[in-house]
Amino acid sequence: MAGMTIGLVLDLFGTFFFAMSGCILAARRKFDIIGSLFLGTLAGLGGGIIRDLILGTVPSAFNNPLYFVPPVLAALLVFFLFHSVQRFQRPLLIFDAGGLALFCITGTVKALSLGMNPVASALLGLTTAVGGGVLRDVVANRVPQLFNPDDLYxxxxMLGSALVVVLWSAGIYGTAAAMCVAAVVFGLRVVSLHYGWHIPHAAPARYTDRND
Amino acid sequence: MAGMTIGLVLDLFGTFFFAMSGCILAARRKFDIIGSLFLGTLAGLGGGIIRDLILGTVPSAFNNPLYFVPPVLAALLVFFLFHSVQRFQRPLLIFDAGGLALFCITGTVKALSLGMNPVASALLGLTTAVGGGVLRDVVANRVPQLFNPDDLYxxxxMLGSALVVVLWSAGIYGTAAAMCVAAVVFGLRVVSLHYGWHIPHAAPARYTDRND
Amino acid sequence: MAGMTIGLVLDLFGTFFFAMSGCILAARRKFDIIGSLFLGTLAGLGGGIIRDLILGTVPSAFNNPLYFVPPVLAALLVFFLFHSVQRFQRPLLIFDAGGLALFCITGTVKALSLGMNPVASALLGLTTAVGGGVLRDVVANRVPQLFNPDDLYxxxxMLGSALVVVLWSAGIYGTAAAMCVAAVVFGLRVVSLHYGWHIPHAAPARYTDRND
Structure with missing residues (x-):
């Protein structure tokens, strides 16, 4: 029960962080306040909905109306405080990183607790983590952040989802462990943004000019 | 049974209206006739398929082949009568408005009759109503109509879905009520297009210049 | 059991072909190696996942980790051998055609064997065949290959899915039949690319200038 509650709290915070990223993008694109609410909702709930459809369960958001509170809050915050939010460095990316850190945990745990195998669970955690951001960027008609080769996304x-599988299998997954994993994922994402850490391209650059 | 039949009729008309919007967009983009059929099918059936996946039922369209008649009809009509269709003012938007008006009703009713709570039902009605149009615009690589801040979409x-929940809860939902709700939704959408009614932006415009 | 094995083999090859198309596109777009793995995975597994969600079964890929081998292989091959791959004429389109040919078969067979009606089965086969390519192109922010009016896609x-339904109903579907259907689909696609075969536009070209 306590684990359930902690999972819900992490899920709601993750939803809020991704919803903020969606509402900030909506503001940049000059969408209206309802467009902001939609893009925030899609970013915040999209990853979990994809996960739950694959798991064959009714998506959490449609079982528990609490899940719609964070997107409403995010749309209002961006509406009233966009000026302040903008003072932070790259707010969209920071909120997105927060959602990524929490959702790779809650997504993996949900899959594991429904009896999926470890590989599928880690992949569903990853899907939960990146899904909302991909949907947000696709409907806003831009190449998803996920595919930006200039930093690590x-x-x-992936590291976070794998860590959760290991901790769960070792029987030491709990609130403290979840917090540590979230800190590692968030930290790695933000540090890679700051220092421009990146990994090799899909193919050596000199060969990528032909079109078809 | 009569309610079932009326629901099916409304659903097929809604499918036809959205399919017309998809086929007209395909014609504008110079897709071929099969591309037109696909975009019409996606626009017409996409919203209902998303709704049914979330509800955990086999999508109506895959249980009842009748659902594929409207997209075929729309592709043929656009092929043979595009010149006439174009005479109407902004035909894509008008057909889209017709689909929106019917699907917010049929989507909400289906969710309610499968026992979803009122909030989830209204949200699923809304998802049905806007889903097909969003999929249509996303695969045609444009920002969805839903996010256009110059009118109300x-x-x-949202009003229509909420009205259906209220009428259903009050026990007075029926054909006449459905027709009234459809007229209100369609009317509000078209009037907002005509007069350029809109709501505030996601954030005050002067703050939306920074990029990241 | 043998049929099951053949279905799996065809599915894995189809996954590999679509994954190659995704990884090649990722290389063209200068995504990094993980972006390549994601786009390959989405292209390779996306169509089957949509099909399985509609069928109401847990997607094959999440039941059997083998499905993730082809995308990993494709990302590595493109990384190490992109120069050689590029020597072939239009490699992205050829791999895509291979996936199309196999998935219209395996998708239709899976739907038929789960008891869907013939029309729905052919449509699910078609969805499996085109779904991965559409998802690949949508997240890479381009108009899907499916809508290119300059050749047949x-x-x-559609022909392949319909043939499988006919062969299955006639009780003569088997490995040999599957190979023939795959050859027909692949051949027709490649020949249409080579000769620029196409079908009529969604509407006569002279009427397609107005915007809204």
Whole structure:
């Protein structure tokens, strides 16, 4: 029960962080306040909905109306405080990193607790973590952040999902462990943004000019 | 049974209206006739398929082949009568408005009759109403109509879904009520297009210049 | 059991072909190696996941980790051998055609064997065949190959799905039949690319200038 509650709290915070990233993008694109609410909702709930559809369960958000509170809050915050939010360095990316850190944990745990195998669980955690951001960017008609080769995006989430599988299998997953994993994922993502850490391209650059 | 039949009729008309919007967009983009059929099918059936996946039922369209008649009809009509269709003012938007008006009703009713709570039902009605149009615009690589800040798109559908929940809870939902709700939603959407009614932006415009 | 094994083999090859198309596109877009793995995975597994969600079963890929081998292989091959891959004429389109040919078969067979009606089965086969490519192109922010009016894309897959339904109903579906259907679909797609075969536009070209 306590684990359930902690999972819900992490999920709601993750939803809020991704929703903020969606509402900030909506503000940049000059969408209206309802467009902001939609883009925030899609970013905040999209990853979990994809996960739950694959797991064959009714998506959490449609079982528990609490999940719609963070997007409403995010849309209002961006509406009233966009000026302040903008003072932070790259707010969209920071909120997105927060959502990524929490969702790779809650997504993996949900899959494991429904009896999926470890590989599928880690992949579903990863899907939860990157899904909302991909949907946000696709409907806003831009190439998803996930595919930006100038920093690390999926790598921290992959690491986080794998860590959760290991901790769960070792029987030492709990609130403290979750906090540590979240800190590692968030830290790695933000540090990679700051220092421009990146991994090799899909293919050596000199060969990528032909079109078809 | 009569309610079932009326629901099916409304659903097929809604499918037809959205399919027309998809086929007209395909014609504008110079897709071929099969591309038109696909975009019409996606626009017409996409919203209902997302709703049914979330509800955990086999999508209506895959249980009842009748659902594929409207997209075929729309592709043929656009192929043979595009010149006439174009005479109407802004035909894509008008057909889209017709689909929006019917799907916010049928989507909400389906969710309610499968026992979802009122909030989730209204949200699923809204998802049905806007889903097909968002999929249509996303695969045609443009920012969805839903996010156009120059008129009202989601607001009429939200109002319609909420009205259906109220009428259903009050026990007075029926054909006449459905027709009234559809007229209100369609009317509000079209009037907002005509007069350029809109709601505030996601954030005050002067703060939306920074990029990241 | 043998049929099951053949289905799995065809599915894995189809996954590999689509994954190659995704990884090649990732290389063209200068995504990094993990972005390549994601785009390959989405292209390779996306169509089957959509099909399985509609069928209401846990997606094959999440039941059997083998499905993730082809995308990993494709990302590595593109990374190490992109120069050689590029020597072939239009490699992205050829791999995509291979996936199309196999997935319209395996998708239709899976739907038929789960008891869907013939129309729905052919449509799910088609969805499996075109779904991964559409997701690949949508997240890479380009108009899907499916909508390119300069050659035939959906038509070969529709023919293939219909042929499988006919062969299955006649009780003569088997490995040999599957190979023949795959050859027909692949051949028709490649020949249409080579000769620029196409079908009529969604509407006569002279009427497609107005915007809204």
């Amino acid at each position: 999926a790598v921290p989430a | 989601a607001v009429p559908a | 959906a038509v070969p897959a």
